Amino acid sequence: MxxxxxxxxxxxxxxxxxxxxxxxxxxxxxxxxxxxxxxxxxxxxxxxxxxxxxxxxxxxxxxxxxxxxxxxxxxxxxxxxxxxxxxxxxxxxxxxxxxxxxxxxxxxxxxxxxxxxxxxxxxxxxxxxxxxxxxxxxxxxxxxxxxxxxxxxxxxxxxxxxxxxxxxxxxxxxxxxxxxxxxxxxxxxxxxxxxxxxxxxxxxxxxxxxxxxxxxxxxxxxxxxxxxxxxxxxxxxxxxxxxxxxxxxxxxxxxxxxxxxxGNITTAEKIDLFGKFHASLFQEVVEYRNRPKNQLNKMKEYWGYFSRQYKNHTQIHYQITRSNSLEEFAEKSDRILKQEAWRSKPLIDGFISE
Ligand SMILES: Cc1cc2nc3c(=O)[nH]c(=O)nc-3n(C[C@H](O)[C@H](O)[C@H](O)COP(=O)(O)O)c2cc1C
CATH class of the missing domain: 3.20.20.70 (Aldolase class I)
Incomplete structure (x- = not known):
């Protein structure tokens, strides 16, 4: 089915x-x-x-x-x-x-x-x-x-x-x-x-x-x-x-x-779902965290990991970390979501540690 x-x-x-x-x-x-x-x-x-x-x-x-x-x-x-x-x-x-x-x-x-x-x-x-x-x-x-x-x-x-x-x-x-x-x-x-x-x-x-x-x-x-x-x-x-x-x-x-x-899901389905999830996460973070600087930093932290879904991951991560405002972040992430090519599997190297 x-x-x-x-x-x-x-x-x-x-x-x-x-x-x-x-x-x-x-x-x-x-x-x-x-x-x-x-x-x-x-x-x-x-x-x-x-x-x-x-x-x-x-x-x-x-x-x-x-x-x-x-x-x-x-x-x-x-x-x-x-x-x-x-x-x-x-x-x-x-x-x-x-x-x-x-x-x-x-x-x-x-x-x-x-x-x-x-x-x-x-x-x-x-x-x-x-x-x-x-x-x-x-x-x-x-x-x-x-x-x-x-x-x-x-x-x-x-x-x-x-x-x-x-x-x-x-x-x-x-x-x-x-x-x-x-x-x-x-x-x-x-x-x-x-x-x-x-x-x-x-x-x-x-x-x-x-x-x-x-x-x-x-x-x-x-x-x-x-x-x-x-x-x-x-x-x-x-x-x-x-x-x-x-x-x-x-x-x-x-x-x-x-x-x-x-079981496996297609890249097209992933792109669609990730776009919706990302918009929702961004909104939740902005509502939860008080200052724009904290909101921006939190989204940058997540992108340290989200960027690994993309072929061009190093550049994407670099671009995101260079955002100086929430508006700039929104513009950049929007462009990435629309244009960047996905890897078949996210790059998992070096794990997050406390
Ligand atoms: C960044 C980070 C924060 C964590 N915070 C907690 C925590 O608040 N409470 C807890 O019981 N374990 C915490 N852990 C441990 C995880 O819940 C989990 O047991 C551990 O990462 C191993 O599972 P995983 O390989 O699926 O990540 C944390 C781990 C990491 C990497």
């Missing part, structure tokens, strides 16, 4: 989420989550994306720092405000280490409508990990246990975790798993690298497999899904895996989730 686009009907409705893999003859049930990427997958991106690419079932929002005090200002949860979130279901993420920092924010989010919160135990940034936050928390199983005990007693939200294998060594997740297994966690999202690795090396699939075998908590895979090929290899290795998270892969290739669910 030929797929026909209609921009008013969610693309998801056209797609059968069951996918027959010809080689393994296994029906895969595929649920895709949008990963939190601070600076990229905020509400302006989620809104524009879900308008034209309805391929993600859910998103985890980039983290909000936990903090003491009961007053939660609107500005702190701006990315999560209902009026800033059009369509894609989103789960808030909190980073911190002690329960009293988490509780007021988690409760506030619950009463505001977020029935699940995710805890960040994966951030590898040294200045954060050194303070026992993000992946730095994985070194201290007793603190994780205390945190979860208190949270499960005191907050009404469901709790999910997003974590790496450890900070220094993968023994850390082996020590932690029996503790995690004691709690009714909703989901465990695992990016199978160590915090100390940042984004170097490859995801450790053996260690991931160990996690799958050693927990009953529903587990989600996150890491290095950059194209159909890498995804299908993962699917073959983990045929029972239903839920996958994609982060950098979708910034590099906006069409990746669609390709995974639907």
């Amino acid at each position: 030929k797929f026909v686009y209609s921009y008013h009907i969610p693309i998801k409705d056209y797609f059968c989420q069951y996918k027959l893999n010809q080689n393994s003859k296994v029906h895969f049930f595929m649920i895709l989550y949008l990963a939190p990427l601070q600076g990229y997958t905020e509400s302006y991106f989620r809104n524009a994306y879900s308008k034209y690419f309805d391929c993600f079932e859910s998103a985890i929002a980039p983290f909000i720092p936990a903090g003491y005090g009961d007053t939660i200002k609107k500005s702190r949860i701006r990315d999560l405000l209902h009026e800033n979130n059009d369509k894609m279901p989103v789960v808030p993420q909190i980073i911190g280490k002690y329960a009293p920092e988490f509780i007021p924010l988690a409760k506030h989010l619950y009463h505001y409508g977020y029935k699940t919160v995710n805890i960040n135990m994966g951030c590898p940034i040294q200045s954060i990990a050194k303070k026992m936050r993000g992946s730095g928390l994985l070194v201290y199983p007793e603190i994780v246990e205390m945190l979860l005990e208190k949270l499960f007693k005191e907050v009404p939200n469901h709790i999910s975790l997003k974590m790496r294998l450890g900070y220094y060594k993968k023994q850390e997740i082996r020590d932690l798993m029996p503790i995690l297994n004691k709690f009714p966690l909703k989901e465990l999202i695992i990016h199978p690298r160590l915090g100390s690795q940042m984004y170097t090396g490859k995801p450790d699939l053996e260690a991931y497999e160990w996690c799958v075998r050693n927990t009953q908590i529903p587990i989600i895979y996150s890491g290095d899904i950059f194209d159909k090929n890498s995804f299908e290899k993962l699917q073959k290795r983990f045929p029972q895996q239903e839920k996958w998270m994609i982060g950098r892969g979708v910034i590099y290739d906006l069409f990746l989730p669609m390709t995974l669910k639907q």
Whole structure:
């Protein structure tokens, strides 16, 4: 059956989420989550994306720092405000280490409508990990246990975790798993690298497999899904895996989730969809970010990746970065969208890192 686009009907409705893999003859049930990427997958991106690419079932929002005090200002949860979130279901993420920092924010989010919160135990940034936050928390199983005990007693939200294998060594997740297994966690999202690795090396699939075998908590895979090929290899290795998270892969290739669910789409269709998505993203960024300079810089950041769809990518990126005003940016991007030739696949070299 030929797929026909209609921009008013969610693309998801056209797609059968069951996918027959010809080689393994296994029906895969595929649920895709949008990963939190601070600076990229905020509400302006989620809104524009879900308008034209309805391929993600859910998103985890980039983290909000936990903090003491009961007053939660609107500005702190701006990315999560209902009026800033059009369509894609989103789960808030909190980073911190002690329960009293988490509780007021988690409760506030619950009463505001977020029935699940995710805890960040994966951030590898040294200045954060050194303070026992993000992946730095994985070194201290007793603190994780205390945190979860208190949270499960005191907050009404469901709790999910997003974590790496450890900070220094993968023994850390082996020590932690029996503790995690004691709690009714909703989901465990695992990016199978160590915090100390940042984004170097490859995801450790053996260690991931160990996690799958050693927990009953529903587990989600996150890491290095950059194209159909890498995804299908993962699917073959983990045929029972239903839920996958994609982060950098979708910034590099906006069409990746669609390709995974639907199969290849033509360049003409891509050009058309990208034009519509880009106009929507631009509008969202202008509405969300206060000053023209910030709006322009954000669009330039995205174009560091969008330009890689084009044959003439180096020049295109250079031209965009030379824009001095939003008007100039609008003119240049419009010309590029209308005239520049596309590559058959986006250039994916050197990955975004935090
Ligand atoms: C720029 C950037 C920002 C990120 N921000 C967050 C974040 O706020 N919370 C989080 O849990 N993970 C964050 N991550 C990690 C991603 O969610 C994801 O787990 C990781 O990039 C591996 O998946 P990928 O290869 O699909 O990108 C970030 C990663 C990058 C590159």
